[in-house]
Amino acid sequence: MKIYAAKDYDDMSRKAGNLIAAQITMKPDAVLGLATGSTPVGAYGQLIEKCKAGDIDFSRIRSVNLDEYKGLSGEHDQSYRYFMNHNLFDHVNIDKARTNVPNGLAEDPEAECRRYDQVIADMDGIDLQLLGIGGNGHIGFNEPCEVFEKGTHVVTLTEETRQSNARFFASVDEVPTHALTMGIQNIMSAKKVLLLASGEGKAKALYDSCFGPVTPHVPASVLQLHNDVVIIADEAALTLIRENTHWESMVYDN
Numbered sequence: 687m688k689i690y691a692a693k694d695y696d697d698m699s700r701k702a703g704n705l706i707a708a709q710i711t712m713k714p715d716a717v718l719g720l721a722t723g724s725t726p727v728g729a730y731g732q733l734i735e736k737c738k739a740g741d742i743d744f745s746r747i748r749s750v751n752l753d754e755y756k757g758l759s760g761e762h763d764q765s766y767r768y769f770m771n772h773n774l775f776d777h778v779n780i781d782k783a784r785t786n787v788p789n790g791l792a793e794d795p796e797a798e799c800r801r802y803d804q805v806i807a808d809m810d811g812i813d814l815q816l817l818g819i820g821g822n823g824h825i826g827f828n829e830p831c832e833v834f835e836k837g838t839h840v841v842t843l844t845e846e847t848r849q850s851n852a853r854f855f856a857s858v859d860e861v862p863t864h865a866l867t868m869g870i871q872n873i874m875s876a877k878k879v880l881l882l883a884s885g886e887g888k889a890k891a892l893y894d895s896c897f898g899p900v901t902p903h904v905p906a907s908v909l910q911l912h913n914d915v916v917i918i919a920d921e922a923a924l925t926l927i928r929e930n931t932h933w934e935s936m937v938y939d940n
């Protein structure tokens with residue numbers, strides 16, 4: 687794990703945008719694993735600017751998103767398909783037919799999970815997987831639980847996650863109770879992982895994920911076992927790591 691310090695959200699987004707752009711430049715037909723939520727929006731903005739400036743080309747890029755709410759169609763403005771179109775795909779020269787998000791309306795969600803695993807397998811793996819982190823340590827919608835779920839699966843969202851995501855809905859009652867999410871093995875199979883964390887609300891989850899025991903109770907802790915993880919975190923998210931002078935030395939300042 688390499689942890690890079692960013693001053694604030696904008697600095698984190700710039701650094702992340704540069705790293706993803708470098709991946710696209712080095713491998714123009716890369717498979718990008720993409721994430722939703724507030725955290726990556728700024729990085730996507732950076733990629734849009736770079737694409738408009740002619741610095742990166744998405745025409746051969748393929749993508750696979752981490753998760754989708756069960757029960758929401760891609761047209762629903764809180765679905766993750768809608769989010770991706772709105773925050774990235776509509777503004778760059780990506781072929782949407784090469785972009786993948788689980789189908790939240792699938793009649794047979796279990797079959798949809800198996801189909802999604804096959805989509806990832808057929809792509810020959812993910813070159814760069816972008817992740818946010820939940821305040822409870824979740825990655826994708828892999829919530830704290832007793833075992834690391836391997837493949838794409840249907841998950842019951844925790845109350846904490848639904849409350850946290852209620853800010854995007856009219857009320858918490860409208861937040862779906864279930865989601866389809868890539869599993870831990872899907873994520874761990876990515877060649878490179880880029881995790882972004884911003885804000886004090888992520889400080890404990892980030893600290894536990896990097897320096898606590900590897901446990902499904904803190905799903906992101908499994909990333910300690912991946913051999914190419916880059917974390918870009920702003921100072922607010924680094925608070926607890928900074929306070930522990932031993933681990934503080936693990937942070938690259940630049």
Ligand code: PGA
Nearest residue numbers: 723724725726818819820
């Ligand atoms: P956020 O969510 O980016 O909206 O904070 C991150 C996550 O829950 O994975």
